[in-house]
Amino acid sequence: MFGLGWPEIVALVVIALLVFGPEKLPQAASQAGKTLRNLRRMANNARDDLRSGLGPEFADFDPADLNPKNFVRKHLIADLEDDLNGTSKATATAEPAADHHAMSGGGELGYGEIPPYDSDAT
Known part of the structure; x- marks a missing residue:
């Protein structure tokens, strides 16, 4: 109390x-x-x-969600936990790019390797 x-x-x-x-x-x-x-x-x-x-x-609005502490916990920390669990939207969009790299014969990048430059992305 x-x-x-x-x-x-x-x-x-x-x-x-x-x-x-x-x-x-x-x-x-x-x-x-x-x-x-x-x-x-x-x-x-x-x-x-x-x-x-x-x-x-x-x-479903809760005024307690406007508290900065709760806002950060709900929006940032929950996203980080989703990333760790592999359920993030960002990982879902990154997977096709990895598949494209694997199909082009590049294989998986090792630690410290720089990914190939994509001129279409700039």
Whole structure:
């Protein structure tokens, strides 16, 4: 929970007891719970309004994907994992070129060999 361990939670409870006192602490905790529930409900309503406003094309849209950390993980790291697994679109388009090279009698390139120059590609 928020990266807090038991010593930190106990310290927060002791500080809350000192600040609010034992008679007002239950009221303050109740008010904090209500505020947290209201904030969560407002965030869920905003997310639902955004999804309905975007239309059916964005039914799978998740605002958390806009977080740069999640964006990089989803778009870059997932592509790298696909490359490692051999299911990338780039490898699918590169295979015919390798087949063409093998058919022309060139065979497979060894480590450090420079591929032949293709004047049509420039």
